[in-house]
């Protein structure tokens with residue numbers, strides 16, 4: 001059976017500040033998607049949140065980039081925004097750049113990751129959601145999952161993964177893309193993957209079968225708005241087991257709380273903390289960055305789940321380490337490398353301050 005899994009998320013208003021999503025907003029989204037399921041547009045859905053982002057996880061048979069599915073998501077976000085306005089939540093409609101449905105929701109704020117697949121005998125998928133991060137935050141974990149044998153032993157010991165994976169990488173500032181084959185091109189690939197504020201892994205494919213293994217919401221948000229309107233807090237879908245890495249191999253990279261951009265005002269580097277959904281409500285200095293992972297088994301498009309995958313004491317150490325790194329990074333205050341470099345601040349609120357001070361400079 002062909003099924004499409006669409007994960008679309010947006011910040012439609014924070015409760016309180018940028019820390020969380022109000023239960024009334026989540027309830028309204030459930031009602032909207034219930035309507036979609038009743039009208040048989042959706043096979044199934046799950047609504048959740050990560051920090052102040054409302055996340056819609058949907059299955060259907062409409063394929064990727066379906067107008068009907070994107071319109072349903074857009075209308076759901078508008079309904080959520082209406083509630084956010086009524087409750088005067090912070091930044092109501094923050095991620096929705098247009099007032100009317102633009103046709104292509106992807107270009108207008110919400111993060112979108114979608115894959116159309118032929119459901120396997122057992123179709124295991126993981127949905128990762130980050131808050132206070134940019135899409136480049138997936139580069140390091142995706143590299144480890146699909147190209148690093150020290151993370152994914154299946155690359156060595158499973159005959160059906162020996163061929164490796166192809167990485168499609170977006171240049172989100174240059175509006176271009178490139179594909180690299182792992183393992184033989186990993187040195188070339190890392191030139192770009194390591195530059196997380198410009199290059200993002202969009203998709204990964206199994207090289208023998210060409211089957212999609214992972215898809216992220218990499219897109220050009222700040223370029224669309226032309227100014228800072230919040231982060232594009234990315235989402236990621238990965239398939240697990242069989243010809244893909246095991247669930248544990250996909251979760252393993254997050255045991256290392258990597259430094260990512262996105263903390264406080266989208267202007268600071270900090271550790272990415274893997275946590276259960278109930279703990280994905282960042283408050284310290286509006287952070288540090290959170291990542292949650294929801295696991296599902298698909299059964300003819302039904303979402304059997306979620307299982308809250310980081311709700312496991314085995315990730316306590318990563319959370320502890322993230323808190324120690326957070327403390328250290330915070331002690332730098334407004335200094336780099338806690339604060340982003342001036343180049344990277346171009347899409348934050350800083351340029352307005354710089355503009356005002358510009359005329360006070362004199363030549364050396």
Ligand code: 13P
Nearest residue numbers: 018230231264265266286
């Ligand atoms: P969000 O993009 O998650 O709303 O965060 C904005 C921010 O920078 C809070 O400090």
Ligand code: MG
Nearest residue numbers: 011014018052
């Ligand atoms: Mg917000």
